[in-house]
Each structure stands twice: as C-alpha cells, then as structure tokens.
Amino acid sequence: MKAIITTAYGSPEVFKVDNVAKPLPKPNEILIKIHASSVTKADTMMRTGKPYIGRLMLGLRKPKNPIWGTGFAGVIESVGTEVTQFKTGDNVFGENIETMGTYAEYVTVPEDGIVTHLPENMSYDEAAGMCDGGITSLNFLLNLGKMKPGQKVLINGASGSLGTAAVQIAKHFGAIVTGVCSSKNSELEWELGCDEVIDYTKYDFTTNKNSYDLIYDTVGVRSFRECCGALTENGKYISPVLGMRLLGAMMMTSIFGKKKAKFSATGTLSTKETKRLLGILLEIIEAGNLKGVIDRSYPLEQIAEAHLYIDKGHKKGNVVLKAIA
Ligand SMILES: NC(=O)c1ccc[n+]([C@@H]2O[C@H](COP(=O)([O-])OP(=O)(O)OC[C@H]3O[C@@H](n4cnc5c(N)ncnc54)[C@H](OP(=O)(O)O)[C@@H]3O)[C@@H](O)[C@H]2O)c1
Numbered sequence: 001m002k003a004i005i006t007t008a009y010g011s012p013e014v015f016k017v018d019n020v021a022k023p024l025p026k027p028n029e030i031l032i033k034i035h036a037s038s039v040t041k042a043d044t045m046m047r048t049g050k051p052y053i054g055r056l057m058l059g060l061r062k063p064k065n066p067i068w069g070t071g072f073a074g075v076i077e078s079v080g081t082e083v084t085q086f087k088t089g090d091n092v093f094g095e096n097i098e099t100m101g102t103y104a105e106y107v108t109v110p111e112d113g114i115v116t117h118l119p120e121n122m123s124y125d126e127a128a129g130m131c132d133g134g135i136t137s138l139n140f141l142l143n144l145g146k147m148k149p150g151q152k153v154l155i156n157g158a159s160g161s162l163g164t165a166a167v168q169i170a171k172h173f174g175a176i177v178t179g180v181c182s183s184k185n186s187e188l189e190w191e192l193g194c195d196e197v198i199d200y201t202k203y204d205f206t207t208n209k210n211s212y213d214l215i216y217d218t219v220g221v222r223s224f225r226e227c228c229g230a231l232t233e234n235g236k237y238i239s240p241v242l243g244m245r246l247l248g249a250m251m252m253t254s255i256f257g258k259k260k261a262k263f264s265a266t267g268t269l270s271t272k273e274t275k276r277l278l279g280i281l282l283e284i285i286e287a288g289n290l291k292g293v294i295d296r297s298y299p300l301e302q303i304a305e306a307h308l309y310i311d312k313g314h315k316k317g318n319v320v321l322k323a324i325a
Pocket of ligand 1: 040041042045132133136156157158159160161162163180181182183184185200218219221239240241264265266267310313314315316317
C-alpha cells in the first residue's frame with residue numbers, strides 16, 4: 001500500500017511517499033481502507049519534535065512510528081477472528097492515538113480502540129476531520145469547564161478545528177455562545193449557531209467585564225491574566241495550548257481566588273474516557289447538531305503541502321488527506 005513515512009523531526013520535507021506492506025489485522029483488530037484521514041495542528045507540532053518533552057512519547061532521536069496520522073474514516077476491509085462489534089463493509093471513523101498510521105491507504109485498529117460506526121448523516125471527510133477537534137473540545141467544555149445550560153461561553157479561535165466543533169457542542173448543550181474570529185470567518189460562525197460573533201481584528205473581548213462563565217481559548221493567544229476581568233465571579237479560563245503563562249496561572253488559581261485556569265492533554269486520557277467522549281460526539285452528530293467544517297483536502301502524496309498550509313495558522317475548520325481520490 002501507499003503510505004507516508006516520517007523519517008525525522010523537522011520541516012515538511014521529513015515526509016516521504018513509499019510503498020509498504022499492507023497491515024494484517026490481529027485477532028482483535030479491524031483492517032480499514034481509509035477514505036479520509038486528518039491532518040491537524042497537533043500533527044504539525046509533533047513533526048517539529050518541539051517541545052522536546054513530546055519526544056518522550058514519540059521517539060527520542062527520530063519518530064518511533066514510521067507512519068503518522070491519527071484521525072481516520074473509511075470502510076472495513078476485513079476483521080480479525082475475535083472481532084464481534086464490526087464486520088467487513090462497515091463504515092467507521094475514529095482516532096488511532098497510540099499506534100497512529102493513518103497517513104496511508106490502510107490502517108489496523110483494535111476493535112476496543114477509539115473507533116465507532118460512521119453515522120449516515122456524515123461524510124468520510126467530515127468524520128475524519130472532526131475527531132481531534134470534537135473530542136478535544138468535549139474534554140475541555142465538559143470535563144474541565146463543567147459547562148452548564150444557560151452559561152455564557154466565549155470561544156476564542158472559533159474558526160479553527162477545535163473552535164468550529166466547540167461552538168456547535170456548546171450550543172448543543174444549551175450554552176449562550178460568543179465566537180471570536182476574524183472578519184472573513186464571521187459568516188461561518190453565525191452559520192454554526194453563535195449567539196454573538198466578535199471580530200478580533202476590530203474588538204478586544206477582554207474589555208467585556210464580568211461577562212463569561214467560561215472562556216475557551218482554543219488557540220492560546222490570550223492569557224488567563226488578560227481574560228480574568230471578562231470572567232464572571234466563578235468563571236474558568238481553559239486552553240489546550242500549554243505554556244509557562246498558563247502553567248503559572250494554573251498553579252496560582254489552584255490555591256487562590258474563585259476564577260480558575262485549566263489545561264488538559266486530551267491525547268493522554270485513558271482509552272475508556274476517550275471512547276466515552278467519542279460516544280457523546282456520535283450522539284451530537286446523530287442529533288444533527290454537529291457538522292464537520294472542511295477547509296481543504298489534499299491527496300496523500302501532498303502531505304508536505306498540507307502541513308505547510310496548517311503551519312500558517314489560519315485554516316478554517318479541518319484539513320483532510322485522501323488516499324483514495
Ligand atoms: N491539549 C490538547 O488536548 C490539544 C488537542 C488538540 C489540539 N491542541 C492544540 O490546540 C490548538 C488549536 O488547534 P486547532 O487545530 O483548532 O488550530 P487551528 O485550526 O490551526 O486554528 C486556526 C484558526 O485560529 C484562528 N486564529 C488565529 N489567530 C487568532 C487570534 N489571534 N484570535 C482568534 N483566532 C485566531 C484562525 O482564524 P483567522 O484565520 O481568522 O486568524 C484559524 O481559523 C493547537 O495549538 C493544537 O496543537 C491541543
């Protein structure tokens with residue numbers, strides 16, 4: 001099969017197209033013919049091998065998994081002898097976080113891994129792109145933010161992968177949602193269901209005093225300190241982008257004050273918890289309240305172009321890779 005081999009950490013030139021043996025499913029695994037796989041901001045950060053601490057999991061000197069990529073959607077080509085929940089021909093989607101391998105034509109996934117049936121109202125592209133942003137935003141809004149119906153939730157970076165999922169998830173759970181994006185994405189935010197849209201190039205949301213129960217800064221460009229005044233009395237600032245500022249704010253707010261700053265690395269959650277979140281994601285999709293936003297799709301061979309595009313930091317929703325044209 002055709003696959004993208006990751007040879008080293010660095011620029012997108014580290015990816016090489018190659019022909020490798022098609023994987024064989026173990027007794028507890030399913031073999032999936034991939035119709036779409038995700039290319040994410042997290043993938044581009046892993047590619048650089050920075051921050052270095054990430055290499056403890058990915059491989060110290062060079063990537064230990066030759067084929068990268070985690071999000072996938074496709075059709076089951078065969079199943080292992082012990083598989084009971086899936087059969088050949090089923091459409092599925094999910095995240096292969098531990099062993100990766102989705103920058104390829106085929107991948108094997110354990111049946112008790114992060115994989116589920118593809119709902120009829122969602123395309124392969126949407127589903128593949130949706131997993132990273134959807135599961136991460138569920139983790140942040142529900143687990144960290146403890147979001148409740150009627151709460152005022154502000155999503156900064158509302159036009160990105162995490163942001164487009166977060167707006168729809170927060171609306172599904174009955175929050176009053178403000179999306180922060182640039183002028184070119186305002187229309188998208190209204191379409192996704194925002195109650196208010198703020199253009200960050202024209203207005204600074206942190207000047208709205210005592211206004212939000214939850215600020216979810218998906219792109220990590222505003223600090224807890226900057227957002228503090230805009231939070232309500234017991235408000236929370238949550239962000240998936242960890243830096244020294246957020247680390248300091250988390251330590252400080254764990255001891256002092258009613259307003260809190262929080263971070264989580266969603267990829268380190270247990271398989272059981274990630275599967276639970278995938279189940280919730282599925283329910284929201286089946287209820288018709290979550291649509292995937294696809295910015296661009298690239299053929300498998302153009303993985304370097306996909307990474308270069310994401311590196312610019314202005315994608316709208318998700319980018320997918322297509323092994324099958
Ligand atoms: N901790 C975790 O569990 C976890 C999991 C997954 C991802 N992440 C991290 O989460 C971050 C976000 O990922 P993502 O895939 O959602 O990013 P993304 O899709 O690449 O974000 C791009 C979006 O951010 C918007 N943006 C850029 N600058 C902005 C600003 N100053 N204010 C508001 N919006 C701005 C852009 O809109 P414009 O073009 O209009 O500027 C664009 O639509 C990444 O750093 C990723 O590594 C963390």
